[in-house]
Amino acid sequence: MTRPADGMPREVIDAPHPLLSTAAEPVDPTDPGVVAAAADLLATLRHEPSTTGLAAPQIGLSWRLIAFDAGRHPRSRSCTGELVVANPRLATAARWDHLREGCVSVPGLIADVRRATRITVHGHLPGTGDPVTIEADAVEARCIQHQLDHLDGLLFLDRVVGALSLHRSHHSCDA
Amino acid sequence: MGLSAVTVLGVDRPGVIAAVTGSLADCGANIQDSTMTLLGGHVAMMLLVSGEVDAAELSKRLCAPDLVVTASAIEARRHFCDDGGGLGYVLTVHGPDRPGIVSAISAVLAADGGNITGMSTRLTGRLYVLIADVELPKEVDVAALMRRLAAVGAGLDSEITFRPVEPDLL
Numbered sequence: 001m002t003r004p005a006d007g008m009p010r011e012v013i014d015a016p017h018p019l020l021s022t023a024a025e026p027v028d029p030t031d032p033g034v035v036a037a038a039a040d041l042l043a044t045l046r047h048e049p050s051t052t053g054l055a056a057p058q059i060g061l062s063w064r065l066i067a068f069d070a071g072r073h074p075r076s077r078s079c080t081g082e083l084v085v086a087n088p089r090l091a092t093a094a095r096w097d098h099l100r101e102g103c104v105s106v107p108g109l110i111a112d113v114r115r116a117t118r119i120t121v122h123g124h125l126p127g128t129g130d131p132v133t134i135e136a137d138a139v140e141a142r143c144i145q146h147q148l149d150h151l152d153g154l155l156f157l158d159r160v161v162g163a164l165s166l167h168r169s170h171h172s173c174d175a
Numbered sequence: 176m177g178l179s180a181v182t183v184l185g186v187d188r189p190g191v192i193a194a195v196t197g198s199l200a201d202c203g204a205n206i207q208d209s210t211m212t213l214l215g216g217h218v219a220m221m222l223l224v225s226g227e228v229d230a231a232e233l234s235k236r237l238c239a240p241d242l243v244v245t246a247s248a249i250e251a252r253r254h255f256c257d258d259g260g261g262l263g264y265v266l267t268v269h270g271p272d273r274p275g276i277v278s279a280i281s282a283v284l285a286a287d288g289g290n291i292t293g294m295s296t297r298l299t300g301r302l303y304v305l306i307a308d309v310e311l312p313k314e315v316d317v318a319a320l321m322r323r324l325a326a327v328g329a330g331l332d333s334e335i336t337f338r339p340v341e342p343d344l345l
Contacts, residue, residue, distance in 0.1 A: 014302070016332070106299070106302065107299060107300065108297075109304065111306075114341070155269065157269050157304055157306070158269075158336040160267055161265065162308055163294050163295045163307050163308045164210075166295045166297060166304065166306045168213075
């Protein structure tokens with residue numbers, strides 16, 4: 001099968017999985033394999049309507065690539081639009097706040113997590129390798145930090161603020 | 176004025192909390208600390224109540240056909256590290272479900288005099304998650320404790336984070 005230029009959706013892996021607990025490797029953003037992976041990551045994000053972002057480890061690649069689109073979220077303020085960033089790094093973080101969040105790789109659980117609501121992130125665009133700087137706030141800032149954690153092998157569960165801050169995202173009875 | 180510890184268990188339905196707390200109010204019992212959660216679709220509630228009604232009378236007054244209620248007299252409120260010397264931490268453990276995770280982790284904490292003051296565990300799919308609030312005596316070597324926790328976690332194929340509580344005192 002020929003890979004389309006706009007990428008192919010991949011399966012999103014769930015925890016517990018070793019890749020979700022492993023720090024991802026830096027990439028060459030101009031490498032054709034990385035460009036193809038970036039396209040797949042974006043295609044997977046488009047295929048997952050319930051989430052605003054994904055990181056490469058979630059599709060089985062231990063590479064430092066994230067994709068996000070805060071415009072999908074009804075409470076977003078800043079909105080860079082649909083973007084894939086290679087080797088993203090957090091430059092500034094301010095105005096910390098608690099909010100309840102979940103993860104497509106941890107279905108069924110949500111938790112209160114403290115994150116910065118204003119951030120600056122530097123990285124590179126896959127393909128050209130051009131540097132990019134993102135100034136984000138509110139939902140977009142939280143989403144990007146969540147994806148950066150994935151690149152460091154962390155889940156939102158590792159930042160839960162206390163024992164009573166972990167919740168099921170829906171109620172069900174398996175009996 | 177006596178203190179009683181009350182536990183309430185039953186199948187979750189709208190109105191359980193209203194019924195229990197209404198009965199307590201009718202007894203003149205005052206709710207102090209309390210916590211409630213759902214465990215697999217069952218309501219689990221624990222309350223510390225004060226009042227003139229003794230524990231045996233509370234058990235009778237709270238009795239309902241679809242609830243299991245217990246009430247026990249307790250002597251007084253107690254608190255670990257009363258001298259204010261305790262240090263607060265949050266522990267996260269997540270990994271594949273297997274028997275013995277809670278006992279293995281809590282044994283490491285207990286060996287250093289650590290006190291678990293709150294704990295939630297959840298199973299979702301194959302993933303088991305434990306979040307605990309922990310109070311440590313001031314003299315504990317936290318770095319060494321973290322190494323022991325990491326070693327036990329590795330033996331359970333689980334990831335462990337142990338971080339200080341960050342209270343926002345405004």
